[in-house]
Amino acid sequence: MxxxxxxxxxxLIRLPKGGMVFYAWVAFxxxxxxxxxxxxxxxxxxxxxxxxxxxxxSWGFYIANxxxxxxxxxxxxxxxIPAYLYQFKPIKEIVLFGEMIAIxxxxxxxxxxxxxxxxxxxxxxxxPKPIGMMNFPASLLAWxxxxxxxxLLINSxxxxxxxxxxxxxxxxxxxxxxxxxxxxIPWAISIHTVTAFLYNGLSARPFWNASxxxxxxxASAFCSGPALMLIILQLMRKFSKVEIDNKAxxxxxxxxxxTMGINLFLLGAEIFKEFYSGGIHKAPLxxxxxxxxxxxxxxxxxxxxxxxxxxxxxxxxxxKTRENFVTLNIxxxxxxxxxxxxxxxxxxxPGFIPDSLGEIYEYWPTNTESIITxxxxxxxxxxxxxxVKFAIPIYTGELMAENRAAAQKAK
Amino acid sequence: xxxxxxSNPIGIKLNRRTFLKGAAAGLAAAxxxxxxxxxxxxxxxxxxHFKEMTDEEIKRVIERLEKEASLxxxxxxxxxxxxxxxxxxxxxxxxxxxxxxxxxxVSACVRENNQSRTPQVHWISVLRFKKGExxxxxxNSEKYYNPKLVPEEGHFYMPVQCQQxxxxxxxxxxxxxxxxxxxxxxxxxxxxxxxxxxxxxxACPYGARxxxxxxxxxxxxxxxxxxxxxGNRPRDKGVVEKxxxxxxxxxxxxxPACVEACPVGARKFGNLLDPKSEIRYLIENKRVFRLKxxxxxxxxxxxxxTGWQV
Numbered sequence: 095m096x097x098x099x100x101x102x103x104x105x106l107i108r109l110p111k112g113g114m115v116f117y118a119w120v121a122f123x124x125x126x127x128x129x130x131x132x133x134x135x136x137x138x139x140x141x142x143x144x145x146x147x148x149x150x151x152s153w154g155f156y157i158a159n160x161x162x163x164x165x166x167x168x169x170x171x172x173x174x175i176p177a178y179l180y181q182f183k184p185i186k187e188i189v190l191f192g193e194m195i196a197i198x199x200x201x202x203x204x205x206x207x208x209x210x211x212x213x214x215x216x217x218x219x220x221x222p223k224p225i226g227m228m229n230f231p232a233s234l235l236a237w238x239x240x241x242x243x244x245x246l247l248i249n250s251x252x253x254x255x256x257x258x259x260x261x262x263x264x265x266x267x268x269x270x271x272x273x274x275x276x277x278x279i280p281w282a283i284s285i286h287t288v289t290a291f292l293y294n295g296l297s298a299r300p301f302w303n304a305s306x307x308x309x310x311x312x313a314s315a316f317c318s319g320p321a322l323m324l325i326i327l328q329l330m331r332k333f334s335k336v337e338i339d340n341k342a343x344x345x346x347x348x349x350x351x352x353t354m355g356i357n358l359f360l361l362g363a364e365i366f367k368e369f370y371s372g373g374i375h376k377a378p379l380x381x382x383x384x385x386x387x388x389x390x391x392x393x394x395x396x397x398x399x400x401x402x403x404x405x406x407x408x409x410x411x412x413x414k415t416r417e418n419f420v421t422l423n424i425x426x427x428x429x430x431x432x433x434x435x436x437x438x439x440x441x442x443x444p445g446f447i448p449d450s451l452g453e454i455y456e457y458w459p460t461n462t463e464s465i466i467t468x469x470x471x472x473x474x475x476x477x478x479x480x481x482v483k484f485a486i487p488i489y490t491g492e493l494m495a496e497n498r499a500a501a502q503k504a505k
Numbered sequence: 506x507x508x509x510x511x512s513n514p515i516g517i518k519l520n521r522r523t524f525l526k527g528a529a530a531g532l533a534a535a536x537x538x539x540x541x542x543x544x545x546x547x548x549x550x551x552x553x554h555f556k557e558m559t560d561e562e563i564k565r566v567i568e569r570l571e572k573e574a575s576l577x578x579x580x581x582x583x584x585x586x587x588x589x590x591x592x593x594x595x596x597x598x599x600x601x602x603x604x605x606x607x608x609x610x611v612s613a614c615v616r617e618n619n620q621s622r623t624p625q626v627h628w629i630s631v632l633r634f635k636k637g638e639x640x641x642x643x644x645n646s647e648k649y650y651n652p653k654l655v656p657e658e659g660h661f662y663m664p665v666q667c668q669q670x671x672x673x674x675x676x677x678x679x680x681x682x683x684x685x686x687x688x689x690x691x692x693x694x695x696x697x698x699x700x701x702x703x704x705x706x707x708a709c710p711y712g713a714r715x716x717x718x719x720x721x722x723x724x725x726x727x728x729x730x731x732x733x734x735x736g737n738r739p740r741d742k743g744v745v746e747k748x749x750x751x752x753x754x755x756x757x758x759x760x761p762a763c764v765e766a767c768p769v770g771a772r773k774f775g776n777l778l779d780p781k782s783e784i785r786y787l788i789e790n791k792r793v794f795r796l797k798x799x800x801x802x803x804x805x806x807x808x809x810x811t812g813w814q815v
Binding site: 140141142143145147148149150152153207210211212213214215216217219220226227228229232233234235236239292293296297298299374377445446448449450451452453 | 545550554557624630632642643644645646648665674676677678679680681682683698699700701702703704706707708709710711712714715716717718719720741742743744745800
């Protein structure tokens with residue numbers, strides 16, 4: 095235990111030390127965060143009137159980003175299953191970094207909710223009595239608070255435990271963490287399911303009130319999360335001493351082929367049902383893909399998203415292209431963009447178009463919303479960078495070796 | 506010409522540097538009142554949920570809120586916490602064949618309930634439809650019609666406001682129980698407990714809930730000083746509001762403002778539990794329907810047709 099603390103402290107001390115690239119990257123992120131903060135201060139002062147949200151479309155870019163990031167948090171579980179349960183070695187080694195993505199994504203989710211609130215100071219009202227008045231079990235938002243904070247806790251514990259074992263040069267004891275891991279898998283699925291149900295349960299919004307919503311949610315999450323992992327793993331391999339087996343990367347891209355296939359199938363099923371039966375509830379889908387009463391702000395984006403997803407699906411389906419790093423990276427970026435549109439604005443806005451009294455108010459984020467959003471993404475990037483930088487010397491055993499050498503010298 | 510502009514009214518000549526200093530001080534001073542008005546107060550921060558407070562606590566909170574509101578609006582503002590009367594469940598009737606789309610109800614509602622004038626907040630939306638066209642899915646409705654005279658040839662109108670559902674989806678959605686159904690059937694909001702997440706707005710099938718996107722702005726002389734804690738007291742930015750059947754009036758035995766304002770008598774109001782009330786009469790004797798009945802929200806807002814045309 096003492097050894098572990100020594101190693102942790104050492105890594106912490108080394109955290110602010112780095113090369114030019116590191117400093118430039120951190121400075122860049124800090125500038126973005128600064129812009130975001132200053133614009134957020136303005137939003138606090140003047141109210142959400144400086145966003146493009148109105149009574150007709152009462153949720154916008156912030157909630158869109160929140161929804162997308164709940165999906166990204168899935169990356170962890172997809173890696174956890176083969177790593178811990180099937181002992182698939184190459185992935186087992188990188189599962190730590192996947193769990194860190196989950197921590198980052200959930201943190202960003204919380205920030206996106208905070209900036210969307212009209213009265214952020216009252217956030218504690220959402221806790222159970224006696225502090226707040228949590229509306230559990232009636233409100234799905236109360237459920238979401240529970241599953242998201244639980245997911246954050248589980249992943250933090252797993253990361254801390256893994257780092258602790260690594261710092262003393264041992265593999266983790268499966269018997270100790272297994273219950274937590276077994277819990278983390280359904281839990282990760284639950285954060286998606288609950289978030290999907292949050293929209294799904296509203297009979298006032300026909301676009302969301304379709305049973306296919308939750309499955310589609312999961313399928314697209316299991317594409318975008320791993321796609322992000324693919325890119326981050328390659329970056330880590332390049333900028334640090336961490337060795338990541340090609341096998342792990344190719345396995346993840348194979349998984350993406352399956353999940354994107356399911357995602358596209360579910361989308362097709364939804365489009366068929368709405369357009370073939372042709373009831374009035376097809377209006378939101380019509381708005382997305384063809385425009386409604388001449389209003390079509392999102393149409394080009396939706397088609398771009400569809401084309402990106404189909405192209406990526408083909409890339410990941412063919413073994414030759416998914417095992418070639420050029421095409422693989424193109425595919426990963428395409429999926430990230432495709433799912434970001436589809437599951438961000440493409441999911442939130444049509445819930446409100448047409449609105450419940452039949453009005454069409456076209457929403458597009460203002461600069462305020464964009465700058466605050468970029469700020470939160472920068473917070474996420476900074477958090478992940480620092481976590482990885484903290485973990486890498488422990489992960490490679492560098493610090494442990496130093497520690498042992500020092501101990502021997504003392505003897 | 507340029508000299509004239511530069512000289513200030515008191516006649517003291519300023520050099521550029523002093524002017525800049527003064528400008529900076531002025532700007533800082535201009536920023537101060539904003540901060541003072543929104544000063545953080547522990548009392549407000551720690552205020553409990555309305556239903557969790559004892560009568561004594563409610564009295565003290567209301568005293569503080571009255572003082573704050575009176576200071577802000579420069580007139581004495583009263584906040585009542587009158588409770589629901591036993592044996593009362595309010596219901597509303599709207600005669601679609603009479604409504605002429607004049608929107609007098611809207612403006613009466615805005616004045617009575619201290620809704621923001623800029624940006625405009627309306628608790629009632631009047632929808633205009635072309636006769637003979639599909640209308641029940643509301644998609645062909647027009648909310649922003651603006652003719653010289655109403656009613657317009659070939660059109661009819663349907664006002665929509667909070668339907669005071671017996672099974673309100675908004676109450677189910679609210680994560681903090683800041684909105685609930687009172688014993689007399691009115692769905693209310695504690696404006697000091699609402700966190701402004703707007704989940705209730707997504708849940709409402711009737712577009713009844715309005716958000717204060719900015720600080721409400723009302724001409725000082727138009728502020729209605731007779732208010733209710735759960736109704737028309739002045740609100741802050743960042744919270745949701747909605748029609749409360751004029752809780753401040755109806756609990757005191759008066760009609761809602763919209764009922765009184767309607768020039769053609771299209772609006773009816775009464776106690777659903779009283780078999781001799783007007784609302785009961787029309788439910789039992791007219792052909793009534795409720796909006797989006799397929800959603801099982803059980804509105805206490807009945808639309809009907811007398812067949813009598815204006």
